[in-house]
Amino acid sequence: MSKALPYQTQVEIFHRFQAAEAEPKGELEHVNAYTLVLAVALSAQATDVGVNKATRGLFAVADTPEKMLELGEEGVIAHIKTIGLYRNKAKNVIKLSRILVEDYGGEVPSSRAALESLPGVGRKTANVVLNMWWGHPAQAVDTHIFRVGNRTRLAPGKDVVAVERAIEDNVPAEFQRHAHHWLILHGRYTCVARKPKCPACLIRDLCPFEEKTQE
Incomplete structure (x- = not known):
């Protein structure tokens, strides 16, 4: 090498x-740490432009995990069906939101290990969130x-x-x-x-x- x-x-x-x-x-649109996590996770095998187009409507009605759970999986699918692997991603959005509500008081954790434990969140997504939201290098x-x-x-x-x-x-x-x-x-x-x-x-x-x- x-x-x-x-x-x-x-x-x-x-x-x-x-x-x-x-x-x-970064070019992914978001309004808080929660929507940033979702936007980055949704961008896997998709373009930022495509994700932004789908999430504008989604985040307008559900910008917290509590609101996302009220919207439900089918409601999420209706917004993100233009994104690749949308059905599996919608499942992860709901699972992730439920974990945040039940285990973290609705807040996004600020540690890499905790972020990586969330459904659909890998090391890359965790690092983007740590960098963009909390200013970690x-x-x-x-x-x-x-x-x-x-x-x-x-x-x-x-x-x-x-x-x-x-x-x-x-x-x-x-x-x-x-x-x-x-x-x-x-x-x-x-x-x-x-x-x-x-x-x-x-x-x-x-x-x-x-x-x-x-x-």
């Missing part, structure tokens, strides 16, 4: 990301971050857990809070999978990716 970029190169890259967008934000690695981490050697790793660890170990501490948002947005809009937009890349001169595109 390739070694990570030198520390000073990492610093320069993240300074550039920071200069371009000092406060990067948690790194949620998706396909975009995995690709960017390895292409740029900012955080090389053979699987998502290895890339998560590489970000924690190699990215300068001052950039840990927003690292995953900068990387995911870079992967989503510039360092795309099939034909990366290298000419428009703000870190092109620092990136060791050998197959840079010319147009």
Whole structure:
């Protein structure tokens, strides 16, 4: 596995990301910690755009676990049936909501272990919530971050857990809070999978990716 970029190169890259967008934000719409957990869980094998379109109506009528339980599984399905795996996801939404009401007083827990114990919530979802809602320097690695981490050697790793660890170990501490948002947005809009937009890349001169595109 390739070694990570030198520390000073990492610093320069993240300074550039920071200069371009000092406060990067996630693109999933939410109004509180509960709706954030649901939005991220629903985004598995779905696009943020598609999830936002489905959840606007859902969260308008049910933005707490208590309201979601009143809506019921069929009510959830009616709102999210445009999302992949909607039936299983609706079941998890209701199960998750019931656990929050019965075990956590209707509040979303702020520990990774507790979050990961909820139906439909894995490590990635837990890390997104910890980062976006509580400001923890948690790194949620998706396909975009995995690709960017390895292409740029900012955080090389053979699987998502290895890339998560590489970000924690190699990215300068001052950039840990927003690292995953900068990387995911870079992967989503510039360092795309099939034909990366290298000419428009703000870190092109620092990136060791050998197959840079010319147009």
